Structures are given as structure tokens and as C-alpha cells.
Amino acid sequence: MRVRRLAAWTALPLAVTLGLAACGSGGDGGSGGSDGSAVSIQIAEPQHLVPTNTTETSGSQVLAGLFSPLVDYDAQNKPYEVAAESVTSSDNKVWTIKLKDGFTFHNGEKVTAEDYINAWNYGAYAPNGQGASYFFEKIAGYEDLQGDKPKAKEMSGLKKVDDLTFQVTLSAPYIDFKTMLGYNAFYPLPDAAFSAPGVLKDSYEQAPIGQGPFKMKGAWQHDSKIDVERYDAYPGDKPKVKDVEFRVYQQLTAAYADVLGDNLDVLPTIPTESLSTAPTDLGDRYQTSPMSSFQFLAFPTFDKNFSNPDVRKAISMAIDRDEITKSVFKGSQQSARSFVSPVLPGYRDNTAGKAGEFNPTEAKKLYQAAGGPSKIVISYNGDGGHKDWVDATANQLKANLGVDAVGSAEPKFADLLSKVEKKQPVGMFRLGWVMDYPSMEDYLGPLYSTNGSSNYYGYSNPEFDKLVKEGSAAKTQDEAIAKYQQAEDILAKDMPVIPLRFGENVFGHSSKVKNVEMDLFQRVNLVKIEAAS
């Protein structure tokens, strides 16, 4: 009896002490630099912070502060040199990259040509499993670094000329190679990042050392934040703020509440739920800017229901794009009637021609003449907020074509893809695309060429493949664009996909900052942002 009581009475205080111990560590949120010029920006938890392993927006936003790219894009989205002095080639096959003098890594190391070569070789080497390795596939010798047991550890196409110059030989001429260099996979890595040649330190990612306008302040605090501060030895344009806090949010709605309460400075994406109220909530702090995303409906061209281009065109004509962008997206996206994004050099309005115009009577006539199926299914991934517009589109098809049309959700994008890859009957399906660098080739090549990495719909047209290839191998940009445009015209004829919408950055900021600008890649411009006084 006594023993029982003793045990019982010790159980309670034990539970209480455990709780108190957990409550012990408090601490303040910590707000910014001494001169007050600190801003906070919403991100999701990045997957990785190694340049060659970062393919999502949040990681790329952080790296954009820590690194300076070889080239960036001007208002017309043409590349201009930043960390590079010049990027030249006489035949578009052998490129000479000269670096600007004066760039140093945050640990004091001078940036040399070798830092680029080492970083790119690391990224391309298959056993390192880097997510952005495909960016290097155009460089000669990339193949030797692939497979389980690669033949080489270094690409034969990379050659150091002197400390600040290196030569890149491509396996085939590529006109847009200079444009490509703006992507974060092409950042350099300091010697300090490697524990041995070709072996990245595990700890590097926790506090990446770059050569950009900001350096890490402390380490990456997973799931909570990444603090960076201005790097004073940076030779390029100096940022206007001293500190930037990239704050990790798991839900955009939480971040939105924080922007309203002036508790967070920049929210790069306004959540869909708040799109209708955001313009009044935020006033002139609600902003939009061009972005490269492209939403479309794809046809399984191997399915005989959809193998006739006239059926595909009729379906496209039966969709009232403007109505959907207005009612579902509240004007936060634009109707698309071309196959490449309007942000690109070479973009033309309305390349889909008549098939892009909303014309229910013509559509119905064409659809019946071409013998389209009596039931249309539109598959989408249920985790991406696509239900509303897919259902709206299905309803339009039902009303305008007189067919039975329904939306069908797959749990995740991966489920949708695996069904499509196995050629299971999914009907039409939604897909989206965001460019890696501003070139028409980055839309046409992966999406529609026969071996394109994201051509899930089995579209194949040798003429199209030939034109894209000729475009990449062209001597001048104008010549390349002319070829790409011819290729796009073929798409308008074949209609393997229905262009639906082009995206926009829809962002908001607090009353504590001004000059908030966003680029085509959904990243906040960290050099231009200022604290409002």
C-alpha cells in the first residue's frame, strides 16, 4: 500500500518536471540589423542548398542571394554578363567564358575558373545524384560521367585557360548556351566546399559559401529560417538592405496572415483562397508581374479517341479561357493561345490561330464531323488546387460540345504520371511547365520533341524535331527564333496539347518595404528591395 502510493505520487511530479524542462527554452524572435534595414521573405523549406541540386523555387531564392550568376536577364529577357566578363563563341560549340576580376567567396577565397569547373563536374557526375545534372548534358564528355560506374569524373569539354578564363566545348552547337548560364546549376563552388577533389562536404549545405551579394549568418535553421547578411566585399550592385531573413512557412495562408499583420515583409505567392480579397486587403501592396509558367491540357495522342487533330482543335475551341481566368483565377493568370510563354524573345500572340478562339458553334460542328468521343475525362492531380478550373472546363465541354465530360482526380502528380506512362486510359490530363531559362527551345524541346523529357503524351513529328534541332544549331539568335517559330506553327496544326493559361507572379508585401520586384522565376529581387522609412 505504502509503496503503491509512493510510486503514484512520484509519477505526477515527474510528468510536470518533464513539461517544465521543455518549456525552459524561450528566446525572442530576433528582429533584424542595427540600421533597421532587414526584410523577411516567405519560402518553403528548401530541399537542398547545393546549386547543382536545387531545382525548386525556395532553394533557388536563397541561392540567388548567396551567389551571383554568370549572366542575368534584362528587361527583354536577353542575357547580360554579371559574374562573367564575357561569354563568347565563334561557332556556338566552343564557348570561352571570361570571369570578372574582383569576385571573392564569402570566406575570402578568390573566385577562379577552377571553381566553376569543379562545381560543374560535381553536378554532372551521376553517383552524386544531383537534381540539376541534366543542365550539363550539352557539354562534351557528359556521357562519360553517367551510369553506375562512370568512366570519368571530369567532363572533357571543360578546360581551364587561365585563372579567370575557361573554355566549354559542347557536344553540338547550341545557340542558347549563354542564356542557359543564368540558371543556378551554373554557380561556382569554393575549394572550402570540398573535402577531397569531387567530394562535397556534408556540412557545406548547412551554410553554403557563395560569391553573391549576401552571405550566410549562422547556419540553415531547418523548418524555421535562413538568415543572410550583406557581403561588403561584393563587387557588383550593392543591396539596399543589410539583412534578409528567409522564413519557412508550411502554409501560404499563414504567411498571408503575417503579411496582413506586418509580421512578414514579402509573400511571393498569394494563396488561392485569398486571391479575391487580397487586392482590397493589401491595396497597392498587392502586385503582379510576368512569370514563365504555362498551364495546358495534354492529349494522349496514342489513344485513338484523340488521334485526330480536328478533335483536339474542336475541344480547344469549346473552352472559354477568358471566362475561367476571370471567374476561377480572379485575373491572376492570363489566357494562353500560344505554345510558348509571352516572356520569351520570339513569342507571338495567338499562334494557335482559330483553334485558340472560343467558338462553340464551330467547335461542335468540327467535333461531330471528326467523330470525337462521346465521353471526355480530364485527369488532374488532386493535391495541386486544380479541381475548380478542371471542373469548370469539363462543364464548358459538356455545354458546348454536347458530350459527357468529367474531371477525375489522381491523388498526386506522381500517380498521374505513372498512369500516363503506362498508357492507362486517363483521358485528357493537365500539365504545367516553368522554364529553366528564357529560350523558346526550353519550351519546345522538352515538351514536344519525340524524346523530350516531359513529353508524356507521345507526340512525335519528325519535321518538328528537325526544326527545333536546326534552331539550336543556328548561327544567330534571329535565325534560331525563325526556326523555333516555324516549329511552333507545326504545333498549331497538330495541336498535341491545348494551351490554357500563362501564369503571373501574384505577390504582396508589408508596409515596411518598398521596391519589391520579382523575376520570371518567382524570386524576389534581393538587390532592389528597400526598407520603407
Next chain:
Amino acid sequence: MFRYILRRLLQMVLAFFGTTLIVYALMFAGQGDPIQALAGERPVTAAQRAYLTEKYHLDATGVGGFFYRYFDYVRSLLQGDLGQSLTGRQIGDILQAAWPVTLKLALIALAVAIIFGVTAGVIAGIRRASIFDNSTLVLTLLVLGIPTIVLAPLAQYFLGVKWQLFPPTAGSDPTFYALLLPGIVLGSLSLATALRLTRTSVAENLRADYVRTARSKGLVKRRIVTVHVLRNSLIPVVTFLGVELGNLMSGAIITEGVFNIPGVGFNLFRGIRTEDGPLVVGIVSVLVVVYLVSNLVVDVLYAVLDPRIRYE
């Protein structure tokens, strides 16, 4: 008593391995293509696919593959290694960062439930059918009727954004004050249940024979209520709160999301979304331990509250 606790602890070991096996099997069966889930809508390169497949033995499928991977997992678990998440972070580190925050939040919620729920329940039980009793009845029904997914954003909008009484989100490394609002939201549901339970139980015990006896002995009412009635009435409430602590720890997914608290719920949600098997199993294993321990503590506390209960 000690034998009882020892026996319970041994049962816990069995229960622990049983649940990890089940959870591991469920994750294994439900796993579609974790590599694509990780990459989102981008195409995955062959090199990266090969790298991740080899690192996490994703090519081991079928029954044989399942046991291979499960025993591999358990072997490292016994060595104190929870493994790596698919993004390459140590799951031990993730849990270490997430648990304190969630525990803090759960304790605030529990404190809210005890302080307000039990007190109001006792008062309502003593003054049955009074205005206080009726108004708490209406209020608790209201709270029980509103799901957290509605209550949390509403509280955030009015108290955090509109009237600015609390910070709208707590964020990482939050202050006690910043956790107060999410704690109250999280605790409101248990508060309502605790209140109803206490009220009923107090009201019932007040009519019991031993209370009549005590009253006829001439004991003051305060002593009857605080010493005799309360002690007997708290038994069901303690059971409820003990189980509730486990619930609060695991069930904070919505609240942690709305108030941006990087705790266990957040990681569990992300783990499920990205089909990150090792992460989900790791979190659930620890949750199982929390449940088992809190249940044991509750059972031991019974003996204190009710001397008639004995454990052998």
C-alpha cells in the same frame, strides 16, 4: 506495483514493435513513387533516380523487399539511428527540433483545458441548472461543433490580424506569448470535453451517499467539495486528459499549419505528402511511445485518486 509497472513496460516494447511494423507496412503499401513526389512536377533525371533508389533501397519491392527494408530499419533503430529522410536530413535531428515545440504547445493546451475546463466544470456541477451551467452548456456545444480547421483561421484573423492582440503566427523558436493563441485554440476542444465530463461527474457525486453522510456529520460544504467530491469526480477526467495529451501531440497538424509552428504535425504532414516513409515511421514510433507512457501515467494516477484500485 513495481511488478505491474515492469509488466507494462515489457508490454510497451511489444506494442512498440507491433505498431512500427504496421505503420511501416502501411507506408510501404501506400508508396507510389516517392522520388517523383519529391521532385514535384519536374521531370526526374535518370541519375538522380538511380541515386535515390539505391540509397533508400527503393528497388526492394514485394514481400521479401518489405521485410528486407523493415529489418534494415529496425536494425538501425536499435542502434539509435532513425535513418535519413528523403531530402537527406537525419530524422533524429528533425525530431529533436520538432518535439520541444509541439510539447510546449500541447502543455499549454492541456493547462488551458485543466484550468478553465475543470474549474468551470466544478462550478457548473455544483450550481446545476443555474445561468452559469446553461451558458457553459451552450458555449461548449458551440466549441465542440466548430472544427479546428475553421476555429484556428478565425481566431488568427480576428485576434491576430484584425485586433492585433496576438502575433498572427508563432514561427520558429516562439515565445510563450506567441504560443498562447494556438495553445488556446488547440486546447479549446479538450476544454469543452473536460468541462462537460467534470460537470456531470461532480453533479452525480454530489448526490452520492457518502456526501449525504459527510453533510450529516456536519462537514462544511467547501471541504466536502474539495476533498471528497473532487477527488472522486476527477477519475474520468484524468483518464480523458491523459489520453488527450497523446492526441494533442499528434493532432496538432491543423493548428501547427495555421500558426506556422514547425513541430511534429508539420513534419508528419510533409512526410505523408512527399511519401517520405522513414520520416513518417520515425514520428509515429515516437508518438506511440508518448501514448504508451501517458497511458501508464494515467493508470498509476488512478491508484492515487481511488484507493480501491490496486495493481498487482
